[in-house]
Amino acid sequence: EDEEAHLPLKKYIEIKVSDTGIGLDDQQIERIFDRFYQINNDITRNQAGTGVGLHLTRSLVELHHGTIIARNRTDVQGSEFIIRIPQGSDHLKMEELEQPDTTTSENNPTITTTTTSEQPVKTTEETETEKKIKSKSNFHILIADDEKEILNYLKNELSADYKIHTCNNGREAYEYLLNNPTDLLISDVMMPEMDGMTLCKKIKQNANINHIPVILLTAKGRPEEQVEGIEIGADSYLIKPFNIEVLKSTIGNLLSNRRLLKNKFSGAQEQSDKVQNIQLKSADEVLMNKIMKVINENLSEPTLNVEMLANSVGLSRVHLHRKLKELTNLSSRDFIRNIRMQQAAKLLKEKKLTISEVAYAVGYNNLSHFSKTFKEYFGLSPKEYMQNAHEENATENDIIEE
Known part of the structure; x- marks a missing residue:
């Protein structure tokens, strides 16, 4: 039993929330205000929740120098939460108080907001903080x-x-x-x-x-x-x-x-000496050349995937992912897919192959999967892409003839 619950309420405001549920056990009472803690029982298991609410409540109460406790009721079955907040503002520090406008009239104790064109002078420290x-x-x-x-x-x-x-x-x-x-x-x-x-x-x-x-x-x-x-x-x-x-x-x-x-990769080469050299390290160049060689040689193979690429260049899947993420900002899977899509777009523009032949040429043995992936990447189906490319070529030819 919390002794604070019996203190005189002369200088405190008390808020009590009670229920007639199954109550709380000792472990739940001890942890119920922890962030993300959720009670797990037959009643609460199917209820939505995140375990943030009570933690947030305690934080707000403590901002006001108050207390909140959870305990089981003694009169009937159930639990109760007791919030106690000191009255007034004497217990608060100056920085915790909202400062009233100094233009408020002495005859009018009500705090009002006054708009003025004059801006307060800012110190150098405040200015730097605001800049950050x-x-x-x-x-x-x-x-x-x-x-x-x-x-x-x-x-x-x-x-x-x-x-x-x-x-x-x-x-x-x-x-x-x-x-x-x-x-x-x-x-x-x-x-x-x-x-x-x-x-x-x-x-x-x-x-x-x-x-x-x-x-x-x-x-x-x-x-x-x-x-x-x-x-x-x-x-x-x-x-x-x-x-x-x-x-x-x-x-x-x-x-x-x-x-x-x-x-x-923005082309902004004129940077201070403190910025690291934007050129790839020689080891990274060697690795990227190996990766591109494996992909180009196996582009038409459906078996070309992350595992095959990692084995071919002598790296684990995780290490390969990290290096490609570092050098290209793409995952291994997306890097392979992007090259396939770019090559497919090039072949479609040339119009020497059918869409099915292009799909097989870049390692897809399922035309539906190829079309779906292509549309996700370019926002157009392979057929629409071909039509657009044809129209662009026709427009360019008209301009040349003119």
Whole structure:
């Protein structure tokens, strides 16, 4: 029994929430305010929840120097939560108080907001801090999760540093990414309509948005799931419950790496001596030449896949994935697919082969699979692509004749 619950309420406000449920055991009472902790029993097992709500409640109560406790009721079966917050503001520090406008009249004690054209003078330290915040907040981050509590929690944690946008499922997220500039995606794995794995795969297969770093969040930590996530192109894979500081560091690193990669291939050569040389190291050049040689020699073989490529260049699948991700920002699977698609487009433009022959020439023995992959990559079916190429050639010929 919490002794604080019997203190006089003269200077406190008490809020009590009670139920007539099955009650709480000692372990649940001890951990119920931990972030992401969820009670697992026959009643709660099928109920949606994330384990964020009570942790957030305690954080808000503690901001006001209050306390919150959970305990079992003594009058009937059930549990109760007791919140106690000190009255007034004497217990708060100056920096915790909202400062009233100094222009408020002495005769009117009500705090009012006054608009003035004069801006307060900022110190050098404040200016530098604001510059850093402004620099970070130029990044747009999309969060996809079907749990509102998780969305709100992450938005609250990250919105001070970044522009945050949210979606409730993978399909909405994919549509958003196609139509809005986005610097990074944080996605839950288990979602309705389109799960996080499928979303990540579609992103990495789309040439217009495959540069966007993807962080997958999941409550399941099976190694095979993590391997699948990495193989389809996820840049990071965090298991719930995760440390918010780890997530923030991961976001910072991915955005920083993305910026460096952009600089490498943007053509902006005039950079300070502090920036590393943008040329590939000789060892990387040798590796890329080996990789391209294997792919070109086996492009028409349906057996050309990540495992075959890794074995041929003498690397493990994981090591190959890391190197290609570092050098091209693509997963091994997507790198092979992209080369196949680019070669297919070249052959279709030449119009010397039928669509079926082109599919076989780039390693697809299933025409339907080839057409689907081609459309995902270029946004056009092979037939539409050929027609467009033919029309472009006809237009060019007309211009030449004129």
